[in-house]
Amino acid sequence: MGLKVLLVATHNGQSLDEQVHHSVTAVRSLTSVFDVAVTGHHIDPIIAEASRIDGAQKVFVVTDLLLDKQLAEPVTQALSPLVALYDLVVFSSNTTTKNILPRLAAVHKISPITDVCEILSKRSFKRPIYAGNIIETVSTKQPKVLISIRAASYQRTPLLDQASGKIVHKACAALRKYAEYKKSIILKQDRPDLAAAKIVISGGRGLGSAADFKLVYRLADQLNAAVGASRAAVDAGFVSNDYQVGQTGKIIAPSVYVAVGISGAIQHMAGMKDSRIIVAINNDEDAPIFTVCDYGLVGDLFTVVPKMISHIKKRKK
Amino acid sequence: MKILVPIKRVIDYNVVVQIHDNHRDVVTDNVKMSINPFDEIALEEAIRLVESGDATSVDCVAIGCEQSQEQIRQALAMGADKGILVPTDDAIAQDPLCCAQILQRIATDGEYDLVLMGKQAIDNDCNQTGQMLAGLMDWPQATFASELKPSKSGGLEVAREVDGGTEVLRVKCPAVVTVDLRLNEPRYISLPNIMQAKQKPLESISLDALGMTLSPLVTRDRLDYPTPRQSGQVFVDVDVFLKKLDEDGIWD
Numbered sequence: 001m002g003l004k005v006l007l008v009a010t011h012n013g014q015s016l017d018e019q020v021h022h023s024v025t026a027v028r029s030l031t032s033v034f035d036v037a038v039t040g041h042h043i044d045p046i047i048a049e050a051s052r053i054d055g056a057q058k059v060f061v062v063t064d065l066l067l068d069k070q071l072a073e074p075v076t077q078a079l080s081p082l083v084a085l086y087d088l089v090v091f092s093s094n095t096t097t098k099n100i101l102p103r104l105a106a107v108h109k110i111s112p113i114t115d116v117c118e119i120l121s122k123r124s125f126k127r128p129i130y131a132g133n134i135i136e137t138v139s140t141k142q143p144k145v146l147i148s149i150r151a152a153s154y155q156r157t158p159l160l161d162q163a164s165g166k167i168v169h170k171a172c173a174a175l176r177k178y179a180e181y182k183k184s185i186i187l188k189q190d191r192p193d194l195a196a197a198k199i200v201i202s203g204g205r206g207l208g209s210a211a212d213f214k215l216v217y218r219l220a221d222q223l224n225a226a227v228g229a230s231r232a233a234v235d236a237g238f239v240s241n242d243y244q245v246g247q248t249g250k251i252i253a254p255s256v257y258v259a260v261g262i263s264g265a266i267q268h269m270a271g272m273k274d275s276r277i278i279v280a281i282n283n284d285e286d287a288p289i290f291t292v293c294d295y296g297l298v299g300d301l302f303t304v305v306p307k308m309i310s311h312i313k314k315r316k317k
Numbered sequence: 318m319k320i321l322v323p324i325k326r327v328i329d330y331n332v333v334v335q336i337h338d339n340h341r342d343v344v345t346d347n348v349k350m351s352i353n354p355f356d357e358i359a360l361e362e363a364i365r366l367v368e369s370g371d372a373t374s375v376d377c378v379a380i381g382c383e384q385s386q387e388q389i390r391q392a393l394a395m396g397a398d399k400g401i402l403v404p405t406d407d408a409i410a411q412d413p414l415c416c417a418q419i420l421q422r423i424a425t426d427g428e429y430d431l432v433l434m435g436k437q438a439i440d441n442d443c444n445q446t447g448q449m450l451a452g453l454m455d456w457p458q459a460t461f462a463s464e465l466k467p468s469k470s471g472g473l474e475v476a477r478e479v480d481g482g483t484e485v486l487r488v489k490c491p492a493v494v495t496v497d498l499r500l501n502e503p504r505y506i507s508l509p510n511i512m513q514a515k516q517k518p519l520e521s522i523s524l525d526a527l528g529m530t531l532s533p534l535v536t537r538d539r540l541d542y543p544t545p546r547q548s549g550q551v552f553v554d555v556d557v558f559l560k561k562l563d564e565d566g567i568w569d
Contacts, residue, residue: 012480012481017480069484071486072448072451072458072460073451073457073458076452094480095461095478095479095480096479096480098444098448098460098461099448099458099460099461100448101445101448102413102444102445102446102447102448102449102452103448103449103451103452103458104452105414105445105449105452106414106417106448106449106450106452106453107452107453109414110414110534111412111413111414111533111534111535112445113535114443114444114445115442124538128442128543129440129441129442129540130328130334130343130439130440130442131439131442132543133333133334133542133543134334134336134343134540134541134542134543135540135541135542135543136441136537136539136540137537137538137539137540137541138535138536138537138538139535139536139538140534140535140536141534142534142535178456178457178458178488179457179458179459179486179487179488179492180486180487180488181484181485181486182474182485182486182487183484183485184479184481184482184483184484184485185476185482185483185484185485186481186482187482195480199568223568231498234499235498235499240482240483241463241478241482241483241497241499242478242479242480242481242482242483247439247442248436248437248497248498250480256567256568266333267330273546277567278546279562279567285551290548290551291548292546292548293548293549293551294549294550295549295550295552295558295561295562295565295567296549296550296551296552297551297552297553297555297558298551298552298553299553299555303555304555307555307559308555308559311559312568315563315568
């Protein structure tokens with residue numbers, strides 16, 4: 001009998017989370033066939049996507065009104081019977097997973113391994129610690145292993161054109177209500193998703209104000225790029241928390257990352273240093289960001305960025 | 318409402334962490350140690366809940382080496398009422414499941430209504446212990462809190478920072494709430510408070526006394542530095558810079 005692997009596919013209610021496509025790659029490094037689990041309420045489009053995951057054999061679906069908002073307590077209850085059937089259960093690292101996985105692990109008295117950046121074997125993994133400044137190699141003898149995969153460390157595996165996974169609806173025991181969902185404050189962005197974008201333009205404290213942060217949007221618009229921010233920019237109120245890239249924000253690895261007015265604090269670099277190409281614009285030539293960037297420009301961003309915008313506009317013509 | 322705040326002794330966030338020659342530990346000799354910043358924010362929030370009359374007391378608990386007493390004294394100086402130290406070796410202190418199991422005992426024995434704690438420790442970046450504790454206690458959880466207010470109907474209304482934005486939950490106590498960075502700014506500690514903190518109770522409870530035998534299920538085999546990025550070219554002339562980006566086809 002081969003290794004039995006379950007991939008838990010998180011989603012935002014509309015589609016699978018971007019990180020799931022990267023975890024598929026990680027799972028496929030261990031086994032070409034595996035099962036998938038999705039939970040939620042009225043999630044037909046997500047089930048359809050999950051059945052197109054390359055390698056998915058069975059797609060277990062648990063639906064219930066209480067699973068609608070993917071709160072940790074009901075999802076833990078819904079996934080618990082499935083966990084018992086597998087040797088390795090894989091999640092994708094994002095805030096939904098971070099909320100659910102440790103709770104699920106603890107109720108099974110399992111010690112999970114989170115934010116895995118490299119799978120060495122089914123029992124041995126690498127993960128970043130100290131804001132990515134150190135890589136820890138860990139191993140476990142637990143009969144059942146729960147891990148989460150750091151999306152920035154793995155390429156994306158595209159969905160198949162046709163469904164291959166067999167959809168299996170699982171009934172779950174009556175779920176108990178713990179926390180009460182009140183509302184979500186989702187700021188609608190007409191831009192590419194930070195986690196999925198090929199190009200990301202991030203702004204830092206150097207932008208000076210929320211009004212001047214618009215310069216970052218204008219550059220992003222020219223490049224069809226997503227917008228990110230340093231913690232300093234979020235703390236200063238230039239943008240909301242969902243823009244934050246870093247140790248405690250989003251960890252991303254786009255093809256091109258442009259840091260505008262970001263000095264490069266350790267905790268910020270933890271979120272972007274796996275990017276393929278890093279471009280930095282800063283007026284301080286000693287800024288740490290220049291030690292990791294591929295292309296740096298020492299200069300005043302208020303002169304440089306408008307020039308960049310008009311240059312790219314011209315180039316497109 | 319009785320609040321418990323777990324605090325972890327970590328290498329200060331300003332320190333550039335070095336790996337020990339044995340490739341299993343990090344260097345801690347003569348290195349500044351602090352309360353994990355997320356835990357400090359949890360503690361600040363708990364103290365504010367006492368000050369506003371929404372909570373009756375705040376105790377703090379540290380799991381780890383004897384020197385964690387320094388961080389407990391600091392927490393007492395900030396305003397915690399009582400400190401608890403559970404002395405353990407570092408392997409246990411670094412293991413979220415072991416810590417959650419210890420906290421389960423402390424929270425149960427102390428009859429706490431709310432455990433308020435940091436969402437992650439800045440050393441191992443696990444982001445697990447609070448959720449595990451909630452699972453073990455079978456309590457509701459509200460993680461990554463950026464705003465917390467007692468609701469009129471009882472319980473707490475918690476705004477959580479999530480990937481898509483913010484989510485608001487209402488939880489009834491007993492509950493576990495883990496906090497994010499933007500919840501508050503912890504206060505400075507004044508000298509009189511430091512003096513006063515010396516008189517506050519600090520209790521040490523061994524694993525033996527708790528009747529617990531724990532061993533981590535995940536072992537650390539090795540530590541390495543990540544492969545450093547090659548630093549590239551830095552320009553001062555914007556036109557040369559833009560030309561180079563075009564030539565190398567980075568936007569394509």
